[in-house]
Amino acid sequence: MPDENQQQPTPPAPNAERKTLDDRAKMTELERVRHSCAHVMATAILRLWPDAQFAYGPPVENGFYYDLECSHRISPEDFPKIEEEMKKEIKANNTFEKIVVPREQALKDSESGRLGGLTERPGNVSKFKIDLLKQIPEGEPISYYKNGDFVDLCAGPHVMRTGNIGAFKLTSVAAAYYKGDEKGPQLQRIYGTAFKNKTALDEYFKMLEEAKRRDHRKIGAEMGLFAIDTEFVGPGMPLWLPKGTVLVEELEKLAKETEFAAGYVRVRTPHLAREKMYKTSGHLPYYAESMFPKMEMDEHRADRQKIEQRIAELEKQLADHTKKKSGG
Ligand SMILES: [Zn+2]
Secondary structure, three states: OOOHHHOOOOOOOOOOOOOOHHHHHOOOHHHHHHHHHHHHHHHHHHHHOOOOEEOOOOEEOOEEEEEEEOOOOOOHHHHHHHHHHHHHHHHOOOEOEEEEEOHHHHHHHHHOOOOOEOOOOOOOOOHHHHHHHHHOOOOOOEEEEEEOOEEEEOOOOOOOEHHHOOEEEEEEEEEEEHHHOOOOOEEEEEEEEEEOOHHHHHHHHHHHHHHHHOOHHHHHHHOOOEEEOOOOOOOOOEEEOHHHHHHHHHHHHHHHHHHHHOOOOOOOOOOOOOHHHHHHHOHHHHHOOOOOOOOOHHHHHHHHHHHHHHHHHHHHHHHHHHHHHHHO
């Protein structure tokens, strides 16, 4: 089970698809604040761990993230340190300066490790930036955004200055594959959120706390209505206890009576169906992570194989021992 603090309330799509210039122009002011904050976070991380290589850093529903590769494994214990550096960058109120460059220049700056870095980093090529460059269609302008010493390959848009980021907080770390490809390099994904001011930020975290407090999974378990066992049964699959079962049955009774009174007749459908059905119903795209994570059958198979192997070993030992005893 991952630590609860490590989980994001709404996980974004695993593959951050490249936004078109049109999509980017539509970014809201809040998204600009958040994406700009991702640049500031990268600046801070590089001050602490200069070897970090950055990949994607888009705004997401409740904040932003930036994927990176780094010799240091970043944990939530590092957040205060990173946030401290971020505050310095915001206080410096550096402009987000746009620089349009020819493709060859961008390739050269990636080779030297300068892109997505604070300085040139000989021997530490900006490999993700090279790949991102390849995805920029011929004819589309290639631009950098520079705040302080940090230069990133980015089409924008951002806020005018780092000081326009009102309030922010780093929230979690997760593992992510580059471009969502599980055969690709594994990266560290650092999530954060930002708001125009501290009041809005505080309200957001208060709302999260309230939501946690009012979570039906928590309340239902506390009231002894059901138990959820994510290890043996699965998330979103309650085991109804006697008190809860009474409620379920009463509700079913009421539903049946209401339907009967309205002239409906009942049908029955299977509990399980092909993936296609859940795609059509629209459940799978939205609840894949929270309700329908893949069951790790292979993991169980490996465990079973290990156990069977051990049983065979023990049986052999026992047989040998019995033979020795009887053979004298
Ligand atoms: Zn940017």
